[in-house]
Amino acid sequence: MLNGIGLVLAGGGGKGAYQIGVWKYLREAGLDRNVCAVSGTSVGALNAALFATGDLARAEKIWRNMKPELILSPGSYDEEDVIKWLMESGIERMESVRPVPPVSALAPVITKRIRQSAPFSREGLLHLMREGVDFDAIRNASIPCFATCLRVPKFKVRRFDLREYTPEEAQSILLASSAIPVVFDSVPFRDETYCDGGVPFLGDNIPIAPVAELGVKYIIVVHLTQDVLIRHGRYPDSKLIEITPQSDLGGLMDGTLDFTSGGAARRIEQGYADTKRALGGFVDAAIIHRQNELIFQAFEESERRYQDRVSMLRAQKKGALSPDARDSYDEIMEEFSISGAEAEASGMDADAWQGLPVEDDVL
Numbered sequence: 001m002l003n004g005i006g007l008v009l010a011g012g013g014g015k016g017a018y019q020i021g022v023w024k025y026l027r028e029a030g031l032d033r034n035v036c037a038v039s040g041t042s043v044g045a046l047n048a049a050l051f052a053t054g055d056l057a058r059a060e061k062i063w064r065n066m067k068p069e070l071i072l073s074p075g076s077y078d079e080e081d082v083i084k085w086l087m088e089s090g091i092e093r094m095e096s097v098r099p100v101p102p103v104s105a106l107a108p109v110i111t112k113r114i115r116q117s118a119p120f121s122r123e124g125l126l127h128l129m130r131e132g133v134d135f136d137a138i139r140n141a142s143i144p145c146f147a148t149c150l151r152v153p154k155f156k157v158r159r160f161d162l163r164e165y166t167p168e169e170a171q172s173i174l175l176a177s178s179a180i181p182v183v184f185d186s187v188p189f190r191d192e193t194y195c196d197g198g199v200p201f202l203g204d205n206i207p208i209a210p211v212a213e214l215g216v217k218y219i220i221v222v223h224l225t226q227d228v229l230i231r232h233g234r235y236p237d238s239k240l241i242e243i244t245p246q247s248d249l250g251g252l253m254d255g256t257l258d259f260t261s262g263g264a265a266r267r268i269e270q271g272y273a274d275t276k277r278a279l280g281g282f283v284d285a286a287i288i289h290r291q292n293e294l295i296f297q298a299f300e301e302s303e304r305r306y307q308d309r310v311s312m313l314r315a316q317k318k319g320a321l322s323p324d325a326r327d328s329y330d331e332i333m334e335e336f337s338i339s340g341a342e343a344e345a346s347g348m349d350a351d352a353w354q355g356l357p358v359e360d361d362v363l
Contacts, residue, residue, distance in 0.1 A: 064264050135162075217239060
């Protein structure tokens with residue numbers, strides 16, 4: 001079991017800038033240092049890798065400086081292309097292993113996903129990772145960093161902790177996690193082949209499982225759409241807090257395929273605002289609670305010092321102070337003395353006041 005907070009990042013192309021805004025609020029609230037595991041699929045896997053390095057400024061710079069002409073992969077794909085890919089990937093053989101929807105049901109859903117979530121060109125993503133992702137930092141990260149892929153032809157979801165692989169291998173895993181079927185060739189890795197981990201019905205675009213399986217009790221799930229419903233009952237030992245865009249992050253052209261600096265800036269700002277709205281009240285309450293704790297500690301410390309003084313004065317009254325303790329006693333007695341001005345105001349001679357004994361009920 002891991003103590004702390006889990007962070008799960010969904011896939012969604014250019015909408016992923018929203019997750020950087022979430023991170024910004026977590027950093028401001030001091031919550032990001034309590035994250036003990038992070039998990040993502042596709043662009044969520046990329047952001048998970050950035051999070052694992054701990055370099056928020058670098059991650060934000062990457063998103064704000066993406067260029068559409070470098071990132072976007074134009075192309076037109078239809079259901080026939082998807083059906084061909086499913087058949088070549090062995091979907092019929094898969095039906096004998098575990099139940100899957102028929103091709104006639106899968107094809108239109110996957111086609112829609114391709115049209116909505118295929119923004120990265122292979123060259124653009126490679127450039128982005130080489131320039132912006134510190135794989136050595138990920139390998140040395142203190143927290144697990146999971147990227148979700150789908151193994152083909154067996155259609156088996158696989159979670160990779162990027163810390164366990166070389167920089168070259170981790171790069172291949174991130175490529176595979178965003179390798180949209182039909183658009184990109186699947187990625188070979190250690191004698192197996194993998195593609196985008198968020199393929200509908202077959203993959204997992206919101207990879208909570210690897211974090212929950214570690215025994216993390218509190219998990220923050222960051223969505224990039226408003227129409228996703230998570231069955232919390234699947235994770236009985238975890239409590240989920242879902243960060244959902246309060247305003248739609250956009251459709252295909254003005255969302256998923258929007259890698260402009262202006263679009264990234266808006267989504268970062270919205271991610272920050274939505275997270276503050278969802279968590280801010282709890283954070284404020286925790287701060288107040290901590291402040292109260294500090295006040296109580298101050299009272300307790302004051303009482304402890306007072307008792308120490310009383311003990312020392314009692315010892316002095318009994319003549320039990322050692323020579324070394326005498327200096328401390330003199331300092332304490334000064335605190336109990338009254339200034340000449342105060343004595344005059346009270347109508348008492350200052351010298352007489354200084355000579356008064358300490359009350360017996362105190363000592």
